[in-house]
Amino acid sequence: MKILVLNTGSSSVKYRLFDDTATLAKGLVERIGEPGGDAADHEAAMQRVMAEVDLAGLDAVGHRVVHGGTEFAEATVIDDVLVATVERLVPLAPLHNPAALTGIAVARKLLPAVPQVAVFDTAFHQTIPPEGSTYAIDTALTDRWQIRRYGFHGTSHAYVARKTAELLGLPAATAKVITLHLGNGASACAVDGGRSVATSMGMSPLSGLVMGTRCGDIDPTVIFHLHRVAGLPIEEIERSLTRSAGMQGLTGDNDMRTVEHRWQQGDHAATLAIDLYCRRIKEYVGMYLAVLGGADAITFTAGIGEKSPEVRAHSLAGLTALGITIDDPRNTRNAQIISPDGAAVAVCVVPTDEELEIAGQVATVLSR
Structure with a gap:
């Protein structure tokens, strides 16, 4: 399966193209929107990726999204409902989720026929039991403002734990x-x-x-x-x-x-x-x-x-x-x-x- 993985930051797009587990191409478009940068905006950055990388036969695009709140416990196919939910979660990740949303919007526009999937840093930690994810504060505040332990680096921890088991x-x-x-x-x-x-x-x-x-x-x-x-x-x-x-x-x-x-x-x-x-x-x-x-x-x-x-x-x-x-x-x-x-x-x-x-x-x- 040919998959393009995108990690979109506020001023960069890191990409890697896979054919199953083999890496076909990878790179970084940085200083987006800055004088002398690689691209004028994120759309121009994605167009540059598409020009540099052979995307013929692309099966899917995977987007790294930092925060999925409690709504996403696994990777999820992107649709308008998912986009609206990630937008609603921006206050929980104001530096990261807006950039991911930009990458999603540009990729959906430029590759409309290709399935897009969001993979959340927080999803792996949704299995933490309530006594490990709950803070001992007023539950009225917790419920109203979505306060809890979410955890991050989930894709790394999941990958490394599995590889450790294989190694041993x-x-x-x-x-x-x-x-x-x-x-x-x-x-x-x-x-x-x-x-x-x-x-x-x-x-x-x-x-x-x-x-x-x-x-x-x-x-x-x-x-x-x-x-x-x-x-x-x-x-x-x-x-x-x-x-x-x-x-x-x-x-x-x-x-x-x-x-x-x-x-x-x-x-x-x-x-x-x-x-x-x-x-x-x-x-x-x-x-x-x-x-x-x-x-x-x-x-x-x-x-x-x-x-x-x-x-x-x-x-x-x-x-x-x-x-x-x-x-x-x-x-x-x-x-x-x-x-x-x-x-x-x-x-x-x-x-x-x-x-x-x-x-x-x-x-x-x-x-x-």
Whole structure:
């Protein structure tokens, strides 16, 4: 099946063309609408993709959509009702859903005869039970304003958990895997038999692990204090916690490679940042071991998870009593399995492939 996967941002379109699992073409149209950019607008960007890529015989287009609320628990064929629902969910993802809607509108206009499918980052986490997705606040507020844990990076967690089970020769239907998606954005997920039962990101991608520019978990009183006592407007606080926090806020740099280098040189700020980053991961691993009642594997993925032996080792150090051990030579060479033979809990490194997962979900929907 020939499927074009589109990830539309506010100023970019990332694309990848598949024939079943084989990649036929991929690329990025960026700085859309900017002086000297690749395209004047999103329609021009899509026209450029169509000019550069052979779309003859295209079977479907798959669109990454960040937020599906509680309305979408799986990939869904796009129609006017779906578009209206995603538009209604814009307040839950004001930076991401509008861009996805633009990509959908342009692709439907330029490829009217080709089925279009939306694949939602949040859909995988719809299996989290109510006690894991509900916040302990006034239910009148919860119901009126759609406040709950939604979770994100769903396509990555789904793909990596399944690939971990395959790697270890475990039945996917029973495997218990803790997946750690560590990139500039980072999240943890507890996967039980292919179903998400807990995840670190919440109503937005701000909570949970420490990230490149996002704070992760903090006491909400920090926001009240900065507003009431420091006199900062809500917009400035939001901007600080999303764009100037995390590793950026702790060290002045959000590139983990640079922070690690400073850490190795004995830099105090970098040392604190790495210690905090890895401790938060360790805390979530412990919590998810409890939620799952034990795990078959802990799997690192995404840019930092796949490429940083130091972060992997530091995050799981001291957990030998829980059956979690890393084999240093395997870890250093980024082997797929970095735990010793016979370890009670396997520790793995599995590259993520969100575009391939999206294409797979599109093919599954259309085969029905």
